[in-house]
Amino acid sequence: MIIVRRAAVGDASEIVRLRGVMLAAMAGAPPAPGPWQEAARETLRDRLAEPQGAMGVFVVDKPDGPGELAAVAVGTIERRLGGPDNPGGLTGYVFNVVTDHGYRRRGYSRACLEALLDWYRKRGVGKIDLRATADGEPLYRSLGFVPTSGRTLRLSLPPAD
Numbered sequence: 223m224i225i226v227r228r229a230a231v232g233d234a235s236e237i238v239r240l241r242g243v244m245l246a247a248m249a250g251a252p253p254a255p256g257p258w259q260e261a262a263r264e265t266l267r268d269r270l271a272e273p274q275g276a277m278g279v280f281v282v283d284k285p286d287g288p289g290e291l292a293a294v295a296v297g298t299i300e301r302r303l304g305g306p307d308n309p310g311g312l313t314g315y316v317f318n319v320v321t322d323h324g325y326r327r328r329g330y331s332r333a334c335l336e337a338l339l340d341w342y343r344k345r346g347v348g349k350i351d352l353r354a355t356a357d358g359e360p361l362y363r364s365l366g367f368v369p370t371s372g373r374t375l376r377l378s379l380p381p382a383d
Contacts, residue, residue: 229279244320293330
C-alpha cells in the first residue's frame with residue numbers, strides 16, 4: 223500500500239533535491255548547484271506554510287529512509303480570465319513530478335499525481351496543463367492528459383537593474 227501525504231514545510235530540502243533529479247531528466251544532465259536551490263527551498267517553505275494556498279505538494283516517503291522522499295508531485299492554481307472552455311478561469315499547472323531513481327516503477331509518482339488531481343477537483347479546477355518528459359508521458363496519458371494544439375513561445379527577461 224502506498225501512503226501519499228501533503229508535504230510539510232520540513233520537506234522543502236528533499237523536494238528541491240528531487241527537483242534536481244527531475245531537471246536532470248528533462249535536460250539530460252544534472253543542474254549545477256547554485257542559488258536556485260535556496261530560492262526554491264524558500265519558496266516551498268512559504269507556500270507550504272499557507273493552509274489554503276494555491277500550491278499543492280504531495281509526497282511519498284522512502285520506506286527505508288526516514289526523513290527522505292521517494293516521490294513528489296507539485297502543482298499550482300492560477301486564476302485567469304474565463305473563456306468558453308474554462309468559464310471560471312481556474313487553471314492548474316503540474317510540475318516537478320518525479321520519483322527518485324531507486325524507487326521507480328512502484329506507482330509512487332502515479333499515487334502523488336492522483337492525489338494532486340483530487341486536490342484540483344476539490345478546488346474546482348477543471349483545466350490542468352503540464353510539460354512531460356518522454357518517460358513521463360505514458361503516465362500522464364493514462365490519467366487523461368492529451369496533447370494540446372496550441373503553440374508555446376517563451377521569453378526570458380534579464381533581471382531588472
